[in-house]
Amino acid sequence: MDGNRIRKIVIVGGGTAGWMTAAAFAKILGPRYADITLVESEEIGIVGVGEATIPQINIYNRMLGLDEDDFVRETQGSFKLGIEFVDWGKKNHTYFHPFGPFGVDMDGVSFHAYWLRMMHGGDPRLVTDYSLTSVAASQNRFMRPVNAGNSPLSRIAYAFHFDASLYARFLRRYSQARGVKRQEGKITKVHQRSEDGFIESVELESGQKIEGELFIDCSGFRGLLIEQTLKAGYEDWTHWLPCDRAVAVPCAHGDGEFTPYTRSTAREAGWQWRIPLQHRIGNGYVYSSQFISDDEAAAKLMANLDGEALADPRPLRFVTGRRKKAWVKNVVALGLASGFLEPLESTSIHLIQSGIARLLTLFPSRDFEPADIERYNFMIAREFAQVRDFIILHYHLTERDDTPLWEYCRSMDVPETLKEKYRIFESHGRIFRDNDELFNDTSWFAVMIGQGLVPRSYDPVVEAMDEATLRARMNELHSVIGNCADQMPGHADFIAMNCAAKAA
Template identity: 70%
Template sequence: MSAPPIRQVVIVGGGTAGWMAAAALSRLIGNGVTQITLVESEEIGIVGVGEATIPPIRQFNEVLGIDEREFLKATQGSYKLGIEFVDWTRPGHRYIHPFGPFGADMNAVKFHQYWLKLRRLGRAADFAEYNLCAVAAYQNRFGGISPQFRNPVTQLHWAYHFDASLYARFLRRYSEARGVKRQEGKITKVHQRSEDGFIESVELESGQRVEGELFIDCSGFRGLLIEQTLKAGYEDWTHWLPCDRAVAVPCAHGDGAFTPYTRSTAREAGWQWRIPLQHRIGNGYVYSSQFISDDEAAAKLMANLDGEALADPRPLRFVTGRRKKAWVKNVVALGLASGFLEPLESTSIHLIQSGISRLLALFPDSGFSNVEIDEYNRLTDQQIGFIRDFIILHYHANEREGVPLWDACRHMDVPETLARKLALFRSKGRLFRYEDELFAEASWYAVLLGQNVMPDGYDPLVDAAPVDNIARALDEIRAMVRDAAGSMPLHADFINQHCRAPEAA
């Protein structure tokens, strides 16, 4: 027999995580029975590390009924077709991790297996030339494809770059219009039930108490409820991902093109991000304090901007890892409160989104079944672990010899799940996606091959097809991709025509 439904949900903290949760809950459980209250303080700043996203953000916005072009105007956003990695393999080298598939599988054999054989014979183009998003990205194009070039090989996949603080503001308006109550105030005390330790209410500086049955902790790194109160514990992954600090600064656009992709450039002590928005470029240097000082990192970042800096550099400190449990008693942690992975593959906002999706799929009644809580935690641990492995791969598969950070990463022991994947791929280029794994096989191919992890062989089934037939098929795919990309408008022109934001005040 079910317990009574949850009638009071309290979200602790605003920012991207808090207002994404408020928006989704107000849309999907707004039933006139459950009151959603978000508590945040103007005095407490928010961390806006992630301004780049991956394609599933489109599904989140679509579920909310948000118009894409209005959203981009409101957030000064742009389109994203992938991430370019500069100097990661070795200095002077670059590759792109684009969205969408490479080529098309043939005769039930993966496309990249045919490419591997032709590469050995010197008859294959660069792997990226068989991916529409990669080709369009490097031509700075985005938008509609001419009808004559549309086919399964030329389907476009995209995500966004946007100002995370403006997105939070946009979702706040959305949420409040659907009944979410925002409570201003700084939380000074957390009250628990004596019989079981469940959170009962949070108390503000004013003495006011905000009571709830389900609490969503979006309080950032400090984890006010999940850690400071409920002591969930934290699993530190610094031994695999040694970067522990970042410095961020926006800058003006330079004279270059308006690129529809994120860029990550490897530096001696970490890496630098570049995220192009409509009115500025977001920049940051993620680094290990073991190999560079804070002042040196800030100076390195400021020396590598496209245009004039628009603010002072803002420092951030973090410990890569995760809460040992993201759901404890009646508290679910989202965003930075649940853990942190550096934004190398733009997964920060996605982890918020997927946490919300899992919560909605396992939404409790007032009885709070342990079966549902345990499953939420299992799925959360599994997903962040797979993403962790993908990020570790970038560091581990490098050829930057003689640089202490990169030497250490190249020689470190990696998680068993990643080691198994690498061993299988290095043999004959085979790779399998695990349960609920975020990144598709194409993403792994892009990074593995981009960072020169070349298999010793290829799938023997490839040899069933004549080499000339394979070469002709790959040439046709490459031409289709090139023609489709060429038919698209420039990214800047598409933005100007459809979703240009008002000039910033």
């Protein structure tokens, strides 16, 4: 078996995808298993605007053995407890999608069901009033979970905001210290084996050839290997997710709050992100070119910044969708080379992480077994589709009809898989998680309720608890969550005490 082992791995492209892959391979495989080379060119820019993450990144960081304070410090990072959505379900309305659970399940029944019973009975409290991360976020507080028994303080879920270019550099240092070789150069030719079309080498502008047995395509939207060479094909989802452009710009903090959450504000032709870092705020307007011009979008973004712009607006063009196959022959595409789902729920970096984890689970020998490749492609396609449906939900489930974009989204036909989610939820507020689906029942519940979909009734099983007992438990839980939030330091204070970046 050892003689059939892959010994040369070539990663094409740096940026977040390339260096996340390199770091994971360096940690899990190491230089004794295979020679790992990453090829990138300083001449080719990286997208580098994906600055928000979801809690699953903590699994990746722990796998690498990173010191979290060092990681946050080196990337000018901050912490994230969820996403605030402004003007999505309707104008002048805000809701919060938190990380971590709502309340606690009682007697084996979902907390969501008890809250729905209370809501239908006229209780005015929001479901987010029973989420510690939501309450803490509303007060700009943050702390890591502590060992506190059954206290909500022991179950704080969080992710990060960070500077994507600094993150790539951080992982580059990590990878090179563990034997990954970086090759500077622009690839001008790709050489394939005549007998089966497998990639055997890439050739640089200098004429240097870099041979490999397994190639990881992290070349961004262009998909140098997976698409330009191997013609994997692309599944276009623009009819469901019509935004096809973005303009991004960093700004100074100004008078803006240093929030431990991302803000997404719906605009007339798309939405604007706000991501607070230690040294700046990341901003961007994701929009549909059908409904607004590039100049108008840039002007709208620049008019809605917290402080002075720190660079010129940077335009991006994309097509939402995925490669029909993320693994073809001896090439696996990761990151933007594998597909693109707009960053509304901060899933871009997770999809890189997930692709790496699945590849390591199905890591090939030089035989490249077709069954393994087929399974990998199935899992990637399924995950992309599940995330796609969750993002479509935000656009489709809206009362807005005040602009052409929102009228289109409100009335468009959606995938049958999403329609089924609606049908099950509309009756009794139930949500079922399919297989290893990324977003759990808390996430679906937060967005469905937040966007204005109120179930006709609630799970009848909750009637087993008498109303007085239920009301007492809900009051106690609400009080405990408020007390826990009061114990948490401010977000800015926590960073200052633990992981503030060094002054330039």
